[in-house]
Amino acid sequence: MAQASWQGTNLPRVGGFNRAVVLDTIRRHGEISRVELAQHTRLTAQTMSNIVRALIADGLVTENGHAPSTGGKRRVLLKVVPDAYSSVGLHLDPERITGVLLDMAGGVRIRSTRRLPDDAAPPAVAAALARTLQQLVRRSGIDESRVLGVGLAVPGPLDPAHRQVLSPPNLAGWGAVPLADIVAERAGLPVVMDNDATAAAIGERWAGGEHRSGSFVYAYWGSGVGIGVVLDDQVHRGVSGNAGEIGHLNSGGGRGCHCGRRGCLEAHCSMRAIVADWRAAGGEPTGTSTAQSYEELCRRAADGDAGAVKVLRQAATKLGQALATVVSVLDVDRVVLGGPALRHVSDLVRAQVSKVLAKQVWAPEVRPVQVSPALIGEDAGAVGAASLVLDHAYSPRLATLLGP
């Protein structure tokens, strides 16, 4: 098991890193004794003890009773203080903005959702994002100085170096927009940004603790489809920060895609494409938007409508085929399925994806692939975005708090 990323180092000058590792290990375990903590982090008892003392003094960690006796002295358990600080996650998707306020233990304190403004130009969307944030903080009643920052989950592709969103699909006329800085200026808080699939994978890792340690692929199915990649407990972003953009992999056939190419996965798996397939197969959606019609399709499928089930199975097959390639390339054995497109049909999609993977993954005898439903439901993007802020590597305020 490669767990190196969660081990500390006993070298000097890395106090902040060790503090982050210790804090994260406590959070992932819920409750843990100092002895176990030293084992997990590989820090010396002395280093570990100093760090824990500092975390307690700063109000980030508290002692929480004793572990059951195993004969010797009962061990004091440590836990993160959930209310010490908060972070806000905002997910921008082509239909709506979802926001959550997360406590230090990763619990969702409050959520809110609003439709995108009719004028979905960047300034109006940034204003709506800032309003969602202010509303969350106000409704939660917490002091804004206790908010570590804001995480923004957006549809890719991104230019992380310039903190820009690059022509997101379904947001016409956007071009390259430095959204993170625009929101930061309006909100007066540090903003970190990632694509929605990667954010969702990070949220899953946070929420899942030991169940989501190691390596897995998170397939995020919303208006479009993308994956977040976690390898050996580390999120893999790639050279340009766009790892996991599988929506425009060639999946065969010559169907036109909204990106201008042909044969892309999203030409079969986007909500829009699936609704079009349903129509072509005789379905008669009554919704006034793609999202409404897609929801209608899913409800019908969940009720056993054979036509609706067939259309969804076709799309799930295409996704499964793409995931078979991903699994073989990365050599991972766990796929997590999540995102708003799975509402009502999670089991149906998962069964089909599992079936395709079982058939198409190379060398299943050494790597049987397990397909699991996501632990976080539709709010995965927003919760993941808020989790980004709790990840010391991306959060200036948390990094400062954890010290040099």
Ligand SMILES: [Zn+2]
């Ligand atoms: Zn495409």
